[in-house]
Amino acid sequence: MNAPMRQAATAGTPVIAVENVTVRFGGIVALDGIEFDIHEGEILGLIGPNGAGKTTLFNCLSRLYTPNDGDIRFNGTSILGEPAHRIAGMGIGRTFQNVASFSNLSVRDNIRVGAHSASRSDPVSDALRLPWVRKGERDIDARVQELIDWLELNEVADLPVSGLPFGTQKRVEMARAMATEPKLLLLDEPAGGLNHDEVEELGKLIKMVRDEKGVTVLLVEHHMALVMSVSDRVVVLNFGRKIAEGTPEEVQKNPEVIAAYLGGDE
Numbered sequence: 001m002n003a004p005m006r007q008a009a010t011a012g013t014p015v016i017a018v019e020n021v022t023v024r025f026g027g028i029v030a031l032d033g034i035e036f037d038i039h040e041g042e043i044l045g046l047i048g049p050n051g052a053g054k055t056t057l058f059n060c061l062s063r064l065y066t067p068n069d070g071d072i073r074f075n076g077t078s079i080l081g082e083p084a085h086r087i088a089g090m091g092i093g094r095t096f097q098n099v100a101s102f103s104n105l106s107v108r109d110n111i112r113v114g115a116h117s118a119s120r121s122d123p124v125s126d127a128l129r130l131p132w133v134r135k136g137e138r139d140i141d142a143r144v145q146e147l148i149d150w151l152e153l154n155e156v157a158d159l160p161v162s163g164l165p166f167g168t169q170k171r172v173e174m175a176r177a178m179a180t181e182p183k184l185l186l187l188d189e190p191a192g193g194l195n196h197d198e199v200e201e202l203g204k205l206i207k208m209v210r211d212e213k214g215v216t217v218l219l220v221e222h223h224m225a226l227v228m229s230v231s232d233r234v235v236v237l238n239f240g241r242k243i244a245e246g247t248p249e250e251v252q253k254n255p256e257v258i259a260a261y262l263g264g265d266e
């Protein structure tokens with residue numbers, strides 16, 4: 001992180017404040033009083049052995065789950081009153097663990113879907129093709145092309161997503177999420193299924209998202225090398241509790257973290 005970003009990362013209201021978040025499934029406590037902040041311009045890694053609660057927390061942040069206790073604030077405002085479909089409009093983008101692109105649609109159209117989900121069109125105005133709708137569509141086309149250029153997807157822009165290498169499909173998934181113009185991007189195990197070189201590319205891409213677009217990133221990931229190379233800070237969960245939080249160097253040396261991983265099945 002460069003010097004101004006490092007300063008921003010410690011000042012002011014956090015982009016995300018996770019406050020005492022608790023989730024129970026019947027008798028299972030999946031998350032037990034989790035607390036941490038994500039600061040502006042930060043890449044925060046969230047790790048933990050299988051069953052630690054990472055997906056449950058991700059689902060709370062993307063509003064698929066509502067915690068039994070606690071709160072989640074986005075730029076100071078609780079998101080718990082908002083339905084999942086309003087989250088993108090608030091400035092929280094996400095990717096999906098299994099690539100969620102429309103495989104028969106072209107790369108360009110997939111990115112356009114993301115851009116549309118952030119636009120303020122409505123069916124009546126769209127059907128009448130009112131002038132502001134046409135202007136909106138030109139703006140969307142330009143925004144989609146900008147993302148295609150930025151992510152070097154020009155060669156495949158008009159091909160269906162289904163035939164593309166998995167690494168490229170993941171880049172399209174990232175472009176779709178970025179088309180919603182998020183302030184915060186939630187990445188759900190983006191390295192899943194990628195080979196070594198593709199993971200390296202993904203690491204560069206995550207840093208580009210932060211460094212060039214100023215987007216704050218939460219990275220939920222099993223791939224330790226990726227998390228440790230791109231994250232400014234890392235939060236570690238185990239059995240629904242936060243057991244460590246700090247720089248990659250700090251958490252890697254933490255005896256409780258080492259014990260959690262050695263005791264698990266990873």
Ligand SMILES: Nc1ncnc2c1ncn2[C@@H]1O[C@H](COP(=O)(O)OP(=O)(O)OP(=O)(O)O)[C@@H](O)[C@H]1O
Nearest residue numbers: 025028029030048049050051052053054055056057
């Ligand atoms: N819908 C559910 N119903 C009941 N229990 C659940 C549900 N979702 C998760 N759990 C339980 O909550 C705990 C946390 O699971 P979660 O999937 O959040 O962990 P995780 O860290 O994402 O694991 P993994 O790395 O294996 O994906 C586990 O004990 C899991 O069995």
